[in-house]
Amino acid sequence: MWKFLHKLASPPHFYDLAAKFIPWFAVCALALIGYGSIAGLFFAPADYQQGDAFRIIYVHVPAAYLSLLAYAAMAISAGIGLIWRMKLAHAVAAGAAPLGAWFTFLALATGSIWGRPMWGTWWEWGDPRLTSELIMLFLYFGYMALRAAIDDTQKADRASAVLALVGAVNVPIIHFSVEWWSSLHQGPTLIREGGPAMPPAMLIPLLAMILGFSLLFGAMLLSRVRSEVLYRERRSRWVRKLLLPSEESP
Amino acid sequence: MHLSLYTDADAKTLTELLSGTNLCVLRGERCLFKGLNFALSSGELLLVQGPNGSGKTSLLRSIAGLFGLETGYISWRGVPTKNDRQSFSADVVWMAHHVGFKADLTLLENLRFETGLRSATLEEIESILERLSLSQLVELPMRSLSAGQQKRGALARMLISDARLWLMDEPFANLDVGGHDLVIELIAEHLAENGICVMAAHQDLELEVPMHSIQLQ
Amino acid sequence: MTGFEAKVPGLWHGLKSIIRRDLLLAWKRPGDVLNPLFFFAMVSTLFPLAVGPSAEQLAVSGPGVLWVAALLATLLSLNSLYLSDFEDGSLDQIILSPQPLPLLALGKSVSHWLVSGLPLVIVSPLIAMTFSMPAASVGVLMLTLALGTISLSLLGSIGAALTVGLNRGNALLSLLILPLAMPVLIFGARTVSLAAAGDAVAAGIYFLAAYCMLALSFAPLATAAALKISNE
Numbered sequence: 001m002w003k004f005l006h007k008l009a010s011p012p013h014f015y016d017l018a019a020k021f022i023p024w025f026a027v028c029a030l031a032l033i034g035y036g037s038i039a040g041l042f043f044a045p046a047d048y049q050q051g052d053a054f055r056i057i058y059v060h061v062p063a064a065y066l067s068l069l070a071y072a073a074m075a076i077s078a079g080i081g082l083i084w085r086m087k088l089a090h091a092v093a094a095g096a097a098p099l100g101a102w103f104t105f106l107a108l109a110t111g112s113i114w115g116r117p118m119w120g121t122w123w124e125w126g127d128p129r130l131t132s133e134l135i136m137l138f139l140y141f142g143y144m145a146l147r148a149a150i151d152d153t154q155k156a157d158r159a160s161a162v163l164a165l166v167g168a169v170n171v172p173i174i175h176f177s178v179e180w181w182s183s184l185h186q187g188p189t190l191i192r193e194g195g196p197a198m199p200p201a202m203l204i205p206l207l208a209m210i211l212g213f214s215l216l217f218g219a220m221l222l223s224r225v226r227s228e229v230l231y232r233e234r235r236s237r238w239v240r241k242l243l244l245p246s247e248e249s250p
Numbered sequence: 251m252h253l254s255l256y257t258d259a260d261a262k263t264l265t266e267l268l269s270g271t272n273l274c275v276l277r278g279e280r281c282l283f284k285g286l287n288f289a290l291s292s293g294e295l296l297l298v299q300g301p302n303g304s305g306k307t308s309l310l311r312s313i314a315g316l317f318g319l320e321t322g323y324i325s326w327r328g329v330p331t332k333n334d335r336q337s338f339s340a341d342v343v344w345m346a347h348h349v350g351f352k353a354d355l356t357l358l359e360n361l362r363f364e365t366g367l368r369s370a371t372l373e374e375i376e377s378i379l380e381r382l383s384l385s386q387l388v389e390l391p392m393r394s395l396s397a398g399q400q401k402r403g404a405l406a407r408m409l410i411s412d413a414r415l416w417l418m419d420e421p422f423a424n425l426d427v428g429g430h431d432l433v434i435e436l437i438a439e440h441l442a443e444n445g446i447c448v449m450a451a452h453q454d455l456e457l458e459v460p461m462h463s464i465q466l467q
Numbered sequence: 468m469t470g471f472e473a474k475v476p477g478l479w480h481g482l483k484s485i486i487r488r489d490l491l492l493a494w495k496r497p498g499d500v501l502n503p504l505f506f507f508a509m510v511s512t513l514f515p516l517a518v519g520p521s522a523e524q525l526a527v528s529g530p531g532v533l534w535v536a537a538l539l540a541t542l543l544s545l546n547s548l549y550l551s552d553f554e555d556g557s558l559d560q561i562i563l564s565p566q567p568l569p570l571l572a573l574g575k576s577v578s579h580w581l582v583s584g585l586p587l588v589i590v591s592p593l594i595a596m597t598f599s600m601p602a603a604s605v606g607v608l609m610l611t612l613a614l615g616t617i618s619l620s621l622l623g624s625i626g627a628a629l630t631v632g633l634n635r636g637n638a639l640l641s642l643l644i645l646p647l648a649m650p651v652l653i654f655g656a657r658t659v660s661l662a663a664a665g666d667a668v669a670a671g672i673y674f675l676a677a678y679c680m681l682a683l684s685f686a687p688l689a690t691a692a693a694l695k696i697s698n699e
Contacts, residue, residue, distance in 0.1 A: 142643040159693065339564060350555060354495045368565070
């Protein structure tokens with residue numbers, strides 16, 4: 001087991017192994033998303049309160065969930081890279097950040113689109129989830145900005161790792177604070193906590209979408225990390241062999 | 251690119267105080283040196299020489315622990331320094347190109363801060379200030395002292411710290427002949443008392459002490 | 468093996484030394500203290516000028532405005548926390564000193580608060596008065612600002628340590644710290660509003676105190692790690 005993990009940490013092995021996994025993830029992701037979309041859009045019963053407008057939940061909720069999952073992946077791999085000094089872990093963190101930012105943006109955009117027919121406005125501060133997602137987006141921007149500002153790759157890795165860990169501790173605090181803040185006003189929210197339980201016909205496509213999005217994230221992350229690894233190791237022998245197979249190795 | 255100094259196995263005795271094993275340092279993507287080894291016993295001086303940009307300062311900073319090593323490790327008293335930062339820090343004092351004093355404060359206020367970090371009291375440092383001809387200058391703000399005088403302030407820090415290992419990066423820069431001789435004198439005394447010194451310098455050193463040298467390219 | 472008894476003074480001694488040093492530096496450069504304070508006062512003045520002088524409106528928005536102004540003023544003063552140490556080589560000496568680096572980082576945060584946060588707390592009742600905020604809320608305002616600015620000094624030192632020595636580190640520092648400071652802002656400002664309305668404030672105060680404790684325990688460690696990375 002340890003041998004497998006040890007092998008995984010080596011960039012060339014990861015590069016090859018990831019290439020094998022990506023197609024599987026992608027295909028399963030597309031299948032699940034395909035099913036989830038069709039079932040959710042056409043076959044799930046309309047919500048008794050919101051009518052058909054609620055169907056955007058099938059994109060909004062998975063996107064929000066993924067924005068958190070991506071941050072967790074980023075923080076955990078950054079922590080592993082910082083503590084155990086694994087370069088590959090830092091590459092994973094670097095790859096996860098832009099993906100997480102896009103999912104966050106998607107959650108915000110779909111949340112805003114959802115809100116329009118509901119509240120008549122494009123933004124509603126009273127919704128705690130939307131506000132939390134906005135702060136998450138700023139956290140991602142900060143992480144990516146710090147990385148971009150530091151030229152030396154190793155230094156950028158370690159500095160942004162400290163930031164990711166500090167941010168990770170703060171994310172639950174931020175969520176809690178925003179919940180409390182919005183509870184002071186009982187504003188309109190998109191998803192009422194403790195509301196009526198979803199019937200299976202509504203729930204199952206949602207779970208399918210969440211799983212599908214996760215697998216899609218996995219596929220995209222592996223692909224990004226492969227590119228990162230190639231760039232970071234561009235001077236090493238195995239990359240040269242890969243890119244210029246005609247060169248005779250000395 | 252590298253020089254292994256201790257080929258005589260007998261010489262690697264228990265008196266070996268500071269050693270570096272298989273050191274490699276990267277600056278950005280460039281490898282400054284690799285496979286570097288050295289070992290020093292008490293009373294010895296390690297002179298690191300080489301042209302600008304060859305990695306003298308990086309090597310010294312790596313020994314101090316300010317800069318990370320790509321491979322290898324530094325040992326102090328047989329223990330790798332990364333395992334016990336605390337006791338290593340107590341035993342080492344660093345003299346860099348930047349003197350590390352606050353320009354707005356007087357010399358005395360700066361040195362008082364140093365005593366707070368180390369162990370001396372203000373009374374103890376009076377004799378040190380006398381020795382370094384700084385007694386008349388203590389009440390002046392650092393910014394009004396000349397570069398040579400500030401450097402002597404840095405020397406005061408080294409004496410105050412009572413540390414075993416002196417790391418000095420270009421200690422002769424900005425010093426006149428008198429200052430130059432003073433540094434030599436202090437180092438000789440330090441080594442005679444079983445201290446250790448690692449120095450980066452451009453020029454050769456005329457000093458009657460057990461000396462090792464590393465040439466970086 | 469003679470002579471070298473590099474005794475290390477106690478932790479309290481080390482903490483006192485760095486606090487004394489930084490307070491002395493601030494004393495010699497009063498601008499460092501006064502600029503954030505003036506900024507705080509001026510930003511607070513901007514709002515009535517921009518939004519209109521209606522007393523009820525000001526009283527309602529007062530807590531929020533004061534808190535945002537305090538947050539921005541603190542960010543302004545955080546930029547230079549480690550900058551001069553980095554530039555003149557003192558940071559090398561601080562990192563290499565036998566005193567634990569988190570302790571020295573804590574000392575710097577403490578002196579930063581004494582120089583930038585405490586003055587804000589003291590001046591806040593005057594500004595609150597211009598916003599016609601009810602007297603009942605002023606005490607809560609001062610308490611929340613005190614706890615909040617302490618947390619901000621601690622949290623901000625992490626950002627300052629991460630961005631020291633970077634070009635345009637100022638804007639980056641704000642970008643890094645602002646999302647993390649939201650909980651403090653939310654609880655600080657809303658608790659004062661609750662106090663003005665006569666509602667219970669215990670929840671908010673407890674949260675701010677707890678956050679302060681958390682920051683006190685962890686921020687110095689994170690700052691020390693960040694300093695070592697940035698100083699390489």
